[in-house]
Amino acid sequence: MAATLINAGNPTIFIRAADLGLTGTEMPAVVNADADLLARAETIRAAGAVVMGLAETCAEATANRPHTPKLMLLAEPAGYLASDGRPVAAADIQLTARIFSMGQLHHAMTGTGAVALAAAAAIPGTLPHALMQPHQDGELVFGHPSGTLSITAGVSQTDGSWRVDQVSMSRTARILMEGWVRIPRG
Numbered sequence: 001m002a003a004t005l006i007n008a009g010n011p012t013i014f015i016r017a018a019d020l021g022l023t024g025t026e027m028p029a030v031v032n033a034d035a036d037l038l039a040r041a042e043t044i045r046a047a048g049a050v051v052m053g054l055a056e057t058c059a060e061a062t063a064n065r066p067h068t069p070k071l072m073l074l075a076e077p078a079g080y081l082a083s084d085g086r087p088v089a090a091a092d093i094q095l096t097a098r099i100f101s102m103g104q105l106h107h108a109m110t111g112t113g114a115v116a117l118a119a120a121a122a123i124p125g126t127l128p129h130a131l132m133q134p135h136q137d138g139e140l141v142f143g144h145p146s147g148t149l150s151i152t153a154g155v156s157q158t159d160g161s162w163r164v165d166q167v168s169m170s171r172t173a174r175i176l177m178e179g180w181v182r183i184p185r186g
Contacts (some may be wrong), residue, residue, distance in 0.1 A: 024075025
């Protein structure tokens with residue numbers, strides 16, 4: 001199984017969705033209902049934690065470090081319906097991505113996962129770079145369960161080591177709360 005491990009945003013492990021028998025367009029409810037699939041994903045995540053030096057053993061990674069590294073599943077662009085029923089067309093994205101967070105497939109994409117994906121996709125030789133469809137202006141547009149996200153990253157190489165110089169993304173704004181607040185006088 002090929003994997004890319006990176007520490008940008010959050011430590012993240014990238015694998016092909018097909019390595020878990022998936023297409024990369026699955027929705028969280030389907031994945032999270034499959035206990036065997038979740039266990040296999042955790043085994044990969046825990047092994048990655050050891051390789052990255054974040055835990056001494058897989059057991060330690062599972063017990064004491066469930067939050068990182070994240071595990072992200074990648075696939076080439078494919079059309080699917082987002083969680084709100086909107087179609088995501090394969091022609092509109094360069095990758096499909098799904099990320100696990102705290103043992104479950106995330107309902108959308110974590111911001112730190114997007115940062116890690118953009119950084120890895122900008123580095124030749126990584127799995128994200130190999131799977132993505134090229135885009136002319138350096139922007140990466142990928143599909144996730146809730147729709148799409150656009151992100152860019154700038155990287156540089158010095159003495160054989162890669163450095164992430166910048167990552168830019170924009171998230172949609174939404175109303176989180178409406179209401180009244182009483183503030184007592186003086």
